[in-house]
Amino acid sequence: MTIASLLEPVTGQSGTAHLTHANEWMQGRTLYGGASALVAFTIAQRAFPDLPPLRAAQIGFVAPVGKDIELSAEILRQGRNVTQVRTEIHSEGKLALTAFWLFAAEREPNAMRSADAPVAWPGAPADNPAAMKGQGPAFIQNNFELRYGQTKGDDHGATVRRWARLIEEHELDPVSKLVLMGDVMPPGAMRIMPRVGPISSINWSFNVLDPNTQSEGGWYLAENASQHADAGYSSERLRMWDANGKQVLDGIQCVAIFG
Template sequence: MSLTALYEQIQQSDTVDIPQGWLQGRTIYGGLVAGMLMQKAVLAVADEGKRLLSASVTFVGPVQLSSVKLTAEILREGKSVTTVEVRLWQDGAVQSILLASFGAQRESSIQVSHERAAPDYPAVEDLQIAQHHPLAPECFKQMQMAWAEGQYPCTAAQQPDFGGWFRFDPAWHENREMTVADLMVAFDMWPPGVLPMYTRMAPASSLTWHLTYVHPLQHQVQDWFKYKVFTDYAGDGYSTEYAHLWDAEGRLIAISRQTVTVFA
């Protein structure tokens, strides 16, 4: 099932069948879960005059390859901002929650442009697209990723963090206009920043994820984007990190902050 077909299913029914190809270990990849929640939020808001401002996701429990139920509640609908909560249910329990704010543009005398500049990476054609390791999560096949700095996961690196280019793999995803649901699906595909420090294969998973949407998407699904992650702190089985996403022209699209559970 394509993402387009999945989004159509979300529009037609509260109960959705999760497609094949998105496993991350024994559970479903969190980015796909976040994308489903966001698609439900967009449908619930149903206001083209309001664009996504920010979203917070809490991954309460593991989501299995089975049907799920999505419920949405508008918490407040103001003139400028609408706040919506979406929950994903499986087997009668809440497994993930999204809280998102959508806002209309307003006149303001305050203008600040201190966005972090995009890194000057080599052209993606001059880099090697990472091959899917047999022990890597199944969901990685959905994307093309080219490391431009830092080390690969599980290479016993002395320092965390990395960056590079990525996009939806054209072999799996037809080209079309990219949506904010697609953004959620794509943005979370990079592994946690501490994974290069792992000395062996071991799990790590997002616990909470906050995303700030900066410049609106004007892109196609198969367009390349730049990504860079920075780990603030890691210890006692958790890490906290932030990451930036730019388009190929260097426009800052989104900023994320995550709390990650570390099993190494």
């Protein structure tokens, strides 16, 4: 099912919506985090179509997002260069997702520094074997093609890195694609869990480094790395690079570790 079909009920108007084609994007009883974030981002885009490019976001995954939702979007502040927007998703009468979006026009730079190149570049997607064939949540099997982004079988500590791209042909703008794909990897802490148990994303904050990204073949290298795990939670760093090794997204996330 295409991502366009999922987003079709999302208009620029606040109010109720029924996500008719949500089944392909469900993760248990909730919409996959990247898809629910994209729904929240899309209402901001459609409500305020003249916004400058997205530069940063802060997202709170409060409760499960179901098929029947209520959406809202409001501009909190609009300056000469920066516009700040808040969107919310309510499900079953309760707040399910809250998001803060920072849109900002490009300005003449007064500081320049390229992001560091990824350590241990894995080579092109075609040079790496397929990953998670027939494994993982249904939303991954239905919508994503994954390839290894680190040597299979080696000890990579608390880091998960994979090449990923959408299976379907789509017309997503570059930033929408990053929002949808940026949360696709499981937390790096899963590599160091002594017991199998469920995990749940609590929040996700990220900066968009290239709002015009166009990666060859639609492939992006996604990495989740646990920076600290204890007391049932993991602090994760989430990054994405294009097929040429240019970093396009930089984020952090708190994940609940159960079991």
